[in-house]
Amino acid sequence: MAHLALKGGDPVRRAPFPAWPIWGDEEIENLATVVRSGKWGCTTGSFTAEFERKFSAYHSAAYGVCVNSGTTALRIALLAADIGPGDRVLVPAYTFFASASAVVEAGAVPVFVDIDPATCTIDPRLAEEACTDGITALMPVHFAGRPADMDAFTALARKRGLKIIEDAAQAWGSEWRGRKVGTFGEAGCFSFQSSKNITAGEGGVIVTNDEVVARMARSHSNCGRRPQGQWYEHFSLGGNSRMTEFQSAVLLAQLARYEGQRKTREKNLLYLNERLAGVQGIQTLESDPRVSAHSAHLFIFRYKREAFAGKPKAAFVRALQEEGIPASSGYADPLYNQPVFVNTAFGPRGRSVPWPVDYRSFHCPATERACREEAVWLTQNVLLGTGSDMDDVVEAIDKVRTHAGEME
Ligand SMILES: *Cc1c(COP(=O)(O)O)cnc(C)c1O
Numbered sequence: 001m002a003h004l005a006l007k008g009g010d011p012v013r014r015a016p017f018p019a020w021p022i023w024g025d026e027e028i029e030n031l032a033t034v035v036r037s038g039k040w041g042c043t044t045g046s047f048t049a050e051f052e053r054k055f056s057a058y059h060s061a062a063y064g065v066c067v068n069s070g071t072t073a074l075r076i077a078l079l080a081a082d083i084g085p086g087d088r089v090l091v092p093a094y095t096f097f098a099s100a101s102a103v104v105e106a107g108a109v110p111v112f113v114d115i116d117p118a119t120c121t122i123d124p125r126l127a128e129e130a131c132t133d134g135i136t137a138l139m140p141v142h143f144a145g146r147p148a149d150m151d152a153f154t155a156l157a158r159k160r161g162l163k164i165i166e167d168a169a170q171a172w173g174s175e176w177r178g179r180k181v182g183t184f185g186e187a188g189c190f191s192f193q194s195s196k197n198i199t200a201g202e203g204g205v206i207v208t209n210d211e212v213v214a215r216m217a218r219s220h221s222n223c224g225r226r227p228q229g230q231w232y233e234h235f236s237l238g239g240n241s242r243m244t245e246f247q248s249a250v251l252l253a254q255l256a257r258y259e260g261q262r263k264t265r266e267k268n269l270l271y272l273n274e275r276l277a278g279v280q281g282i283q284t285l286e287s288d289p290r291v292s293a294h295s296a297h298l299f300i301f302r303y304k305r306e307a308f309a310g311k312p313k314a315a316f317v318r319a320l321q322e323e324g325i326p327a328s329s330g331y332a333d334p335l336y337n338q339p340v341f342v343n344t345a346f347g348p349r350g351r352s353v354p355w356p357v358d359y360r361s362f363h364c365p366a367t368e369r370a371c372r373e374e375a376v377w378l379t380q381n382v383l384l385g386t387g388s389d390m391d392d393v394v395e396a397i398d399k400v401r402t403h404a405g406e407m408e
Pocket residue numbers: 069070071072095096098099141167169170190191192193202203204
């Protein structure tokens with residue numbers, strides 16, 4: 001008689017976890033208001049300006065500039081911070097593609113740094129070692145919503161004269177020592193893409209305390225215009241990356257209920273960490289009192305195959321899914337192994353271009369281990385469940401471990 005659902009046993013649960021997105025009458029009413037107003041673009045309507053004000057206030061930033069995606073936010077924040085051709089930017093190897101592709105799009109060169117496996121964020125010690133002469137900027141990614149070590153990175157930036165662009169695309173409301181992420185350096189970038197904890201399907205925002213960065217971000221996202229200029233006057237090479245009023249209408253409603261949801265996710269993340277600390281073969285990420293608020297975009301834990309009959313991570317994730325837990329393996333490879341970086345395929349039609357860095361020479365062991373062997377993810381919607389939903393997660397992991405021999 002098999003026990004694992006994978007082999008025909010009863011799954012730990014059949015009920016789904018909370019679906020995402022969550023919406024209410026507020027989204028629908030705001031959208032109807034925008035439709036009826038006939039002011040569908042942010043150059044005529046007022047919803048985008050209101051969202052910029054409210055989101056930047058939430059992150060204690062003086063300025064917010066909405067754009068059409070998190071990827072665009074990163075590219076424009078880099079340009080607005082005067083990072084471009086001739087610059088090299090430190091980026092973690094374990095992050096979404098956009099963290100590094102935006103650097104290339106801005107005309108600069110990403111240089112990959114390994115993560116600290118205990119936090120899954122860029123390792124400050126390795127970042128310092130990677131600070132050779134050409135490095136002019138640093139992109140800490142607050143991965144999964146956990147702030148990178150901003151004590152270390154602000155100190156490193158000061159010492160080396162580096163600019164900081166925070167990739168906070170997963171870190172709405174996250175705090176480092178009581179201070180919201182996004183304004184530790186020149187700018188912080190957030191995403192509102194479908195999977196994100198605040199979403200309008202697509203969208204992004206740049207926050208900053210620097211008036212020049214804000215002004216240039218606006219210009220680069222709005223056809224090179226200037227606040228006092230004429231509509232057909234263009235001062236910089238800006239495209240049209242503006243957000244629509246429909247997006248802002250939805251985002252205002254999402255933001256209003258965000259902090260409550262964030263607290264639920266954070267509570268469940270802390271609870272899972274506590275419960276899983278007692279499960280053999282599972283290593284939770286290190287807790288750090290300096291992380292005073294966590295967006296919990298992902299819950300990440302480390303799988304140790306020795307405790308699971310030596311079975312590979314992929315088999316474990318499949319077994320968990322069959323038990324009714326929507327776990328995932330996350331990124332399969334470090335960014336420097338992506339074909340576009342291996343081939344420096346940055347030209348038109350993905351043609352290879354001459355490049356000062358050979359990405360085939362990178363080797364980040366902690367990132368490679370996270371991708372191939374250890375890191376298992378649960379997405380933010382799972383963390384909106386109840387305490388008993390979290391107990392099911394723990395029970396399923398423990399069940400798979402007990403019957404690990406049944407895994408393929
Ligand atoms: C989602 C994400 C982005 C890109 O945001 P989009 O809105 O999808 O363009 C960038 N960096 C990280 C870490 C992300 O998770």
